[in-house]
Amino acid sequence: MMPSDFTPCPFCALQCGVAIKGDSSAVRIVGNPNDPINEGHLCQKGLASLDILHHRQRQFHPLAREGRSEPLTPVLWSTAFDMTAARIRDVQRKWGADSMAIYGSGALTNETAYLLGKFARLALGTREIDYNGRFCMSSAAKAYVTMFGLDRPTATFEDVRQAETLLFVGSNLSEAHPMAMRAVKQAKRRGATIIVVDPRRTPLAKAAQYHLPIRPGTDGFLAWALLHTIIEGNLTNEAFIAAKTQGFDDVRFQARHYTPAVVSLLTDIAPDIIESVARIFARSPRAMVLHGRGIEQYRYGVESVSAFLNVVLATGQIGRPGTGAIMLTGQANGQGGRELGQKTDQLPGSRSITSATDREHIARVWGIETARIPGPGRFTAGEFFSAINRGQIKGLMVVGANPLLSAPDTPAVQSALENLEFLAVLDPILTETAEAADIVLPTGGFGINQGTVTTVEARIVAVRPLSSPDRTSPGYQDWQVLKELANRLGADRYFPYRSSREIFEEMILATKNSASDYSGTSWSALMAGAMPHWPVPENRREGTPRLYENGFATPDGKARFSILLPGPATELPTPGCPFHLITGRTATHYNSGAQTRHIPGLNRPADVVFIHHHTAGQLGIRDGEPLTITNATDRRLTLKARVTRDIRPDTVFVSMHNALDSAVNHFIPASPLGLSGMPEFKHTVVALSPVTPNDAAHEETDNSRTVDTRRSIIAP
Ligand code: SF4
Structure with missing residues (x-):
């Protein structure tokens, strides 16, 4: 076992330490006994995390298509980079810099999240960047x-x-x-x-x-x-x-x-x-x-x-x-992902994009005039798709996210993706969103990327590439893809990096003296196993596990009570839609399920609706039978009933991990947004009805894909 074979599990924000053991004849994954969270143990997702390297939707070569009706086909990396840059330039020439937007993710490494914010602001010159954590944290x-x-x-x-x-x-x-x-x-x-x-x-x-x-x-x-x-x-x-x-x-x-x-x-x-x-x-x-x-x-x-x-x-x-x-925090790097510059209103270090002091600091680190930093953007991630449908965004780069499944109002997202002049997806997995793209650039992901993530506890931990002998073709790391694109967009002087370490070192300078200060840690310390909780300023390299022992992080050191008063859910039960529908995670899946639905051992059906046994009895539904859910706008979804005593009788539960044909976000409205830009993602109201013999038969989830992406492997 190589030392580099210790890395965090990619499937939730705990980031449990995993270790890869064995040789080419038998590789297995075990928990890292030195990890303070999992202490050598792993859940079923962690135990299956190595399978993501052989995932049937994992991509190691770029795909592109001439027109939306054409299939995605493999292309050379150099062709894909040239095409992407040309299409971006074309959109921005016609519609302006802000017509191109970036939709990032809480699953990216800290270095990728940092670089993506810089890429948006300096390579694209757009103020429109936000990330899927807008729906999360x-x-x-x-x-x-x-x-x-x-x-x-x-x-x-x-x-x-x-x-x-x-x-x-x-x-x-x-x-x-x-x-x-x-x-x-x-x-x-x-x-x-x-x-x-x-x-x-x-x-x-x-x-x-x-x-x-x-x-x-x-x-x-x-x-x-x-x-x-x-x-x-x-x-x-x-x-x-x-x-x-x-x-x-x-x-x-x-x-x-x-x-x-x-x-x-x-x-x-x-x-x-x-x-x-x-x-x-x-x-x-x-x-x-x-x-x-x-x-x-x-x-x-x-x-x-x-x-x-x-x-x-x-x-x-x-x-x-x-x-x-x-x-x-839910997503793998939901903590680091939200503090390193991919939010529309923030610069790295959770700095405010409207603060003159913060802008000056970042401009110094980037070697530019302060005025060159665009922003804040007009739209949060929750508003991107309506902005596309209104023609205010013409090109979109989705990085490490799958909004076709994970954003609210699936039909509106679907039409938005169709309305785009250009859609590029950067992801190691051919997600449902990637299948709708003009160009797919496979990024590094688990096993390939090197860098850091910040866990649910705000610990900064090292992410290492796996040296396991069964590793598939290496592909590019995320930063290399962004650097290649930046070079072709004429921003090469701002992306001179030769390694993720160089990005890390610039990133921690960007966070220095900020709310999320990483500047006291170092690449070598993290790669040697240090796991400090931020803030980790230069005079406290051990980090800060527990906050507020000596006052709060406010100007006067005092916490503020809040008199914000709660209100009711946006949609309340009516005679036509008398049941609450709530959504959430299940043990064997992660996020939109694009990764876990194709991993043997994890691909248990997620497309079921949990219903209380009294309610099921009143509806004449038995466990495993199809049940149609209808919302107030008459959108319908038919799922198998999972009859249980473990839910309120007036409530049903559907997982957020389902495939496109059973995605629960069909039901979730994209507005109104709360104070944070969060839509009411967790809840709606629905009617329930059994499927009669005359109804259309319930269609099983078809996991087949129309894209033949395995016809050739083109090395980078
Ligand atoms: S998915 Fe399981 S093993 Fe992986 S980080 Fe989360 S709890 Fe740990």
Whole structure:
């Protein structure tokens, strides 16, 4: 085994360490025993991660087509680079620099995310860049930055192990971050109380002492009722509030309205349960809140997260061992991906693109005049596709993302991709979006790229190329593809890199003295196994695992209470659509499923609808039978019923990983957007009906692809 065969698993933000063992006759993957999260263990996705190297949709050579009706066919790398640059220039010549947009991803390495932001602003000269994390972490990010000053969890899984109370809200940790359950179980063995707020009885909920099967979309109200109980019961930490916070008087005033009795009507959680949970949390010596997309992916996601952070502040449960708040980032590099410059409103280091000081710093690092940095953009990722359909974006470069499946309102995304004059996809996998492209450039991905990622805990960790003898043709790393394109676009002087290390070294300079300061770490330290949590300034090279032990990252060091009030879900049940439909992750799939649906051992059908057995009985549906879901605009989807007792009777659940013909985002409207630019991704309302013999037969997912991409392998 080579030392380079230690790298993180690519399938969730825990980034568990994996090690490749064996020789050409038998290669196997095991957990890295020195990794602090997984301690040598892996979940089923981690165990299958090596299979991504042999994935039938993995690409090692570029594809292009003459016209949209033509098939994608392999082309030489040099041809693909020339064609891409020529098409970009053509679009920008006709429609202006901002007609070309970039759609990035939280699955890219830090170096790729950094370089992509620079590529957009200097090689394309466009202000239109945003990334798929807009649909993922933006609500949590806005709440944390506003209230605490930094967009990262305040604590780590070591704190989880030490906590006495863990309050999970909208997180299916057991399936979305399976190895993190080790810390939860360790806490429980030490006597911790686990409280789970979730419309579904997930494995995490089954492990909890308290499961609150809340009505979808009402979590923010629950938080205000917890606050109400804490205030009325004199359970606030007044010394902490006085010394470390601002704005509590307004919150105290607002909280008067949210009595458990009133909130019980909204949330469907009994008043005495609300009061019990509030008392347990406030009286606990060490309590934490951990939350996922289940509360964030709503129009009022920022407000709901803020309300739970109010609970943390009011009780002083932050800045000490076993306390704090953790936003459970989902995508592999969801943390690093959002702080290194691919957001439309940010420059590297989570710097504001409208701040003169921040712009000057980045301009110095890039060696340009400040005025050359375009932005902020007109559109967030959630608005890209409507902008395309209005003719405001004419060309799109999608990098490491699959918006055809993962963005809301699938039909609108489909027509947007068709309306583009030019679509390029940079991805190691031939995703559904790539199949719609004019040009596909295979990037590095797992096993090929070298660089760093930043985990759910804000640890910066090394990503290493695999030297395993069974490795397939190497292809280009991401940065090499971007550099080749930049060269052809006349921006070669800004992309002089000879290695990902050189990009890393420029990147950490760009973050120096910023909110997300990486400048105190080094390439050699990370490659030798260091895993510091940022901020890691030059005078604190060991990093900062736990935040806010000595004050918050605000100008005066005090946290801000939030008086943002939650509202109802955008769509509420009606006689025509009486059921809540919620979406989420399952244990064997990752993101849009483009990677995991084709890995043997992981490709369990995701296209099922979880339905409560009482509801199924009323509809005359049995397990495995087809069930048609219809939304308010009469869009329909037929999936097999998975009858269960582990969900509210008024709610059904469909995974976000389905193939295009069963993609749940057919139902998810792209607007209205919340304060963070987040659409109401988690929830809609639907009608359910059994499929009768006269209905069209349910079509099984057809995983066949129309593109013959294996006709030849063209080396780079
Ligand atoms: S928990 Fe996440 S990072 Fe760890 S092995 Fe599983 S998918 Fe990979």
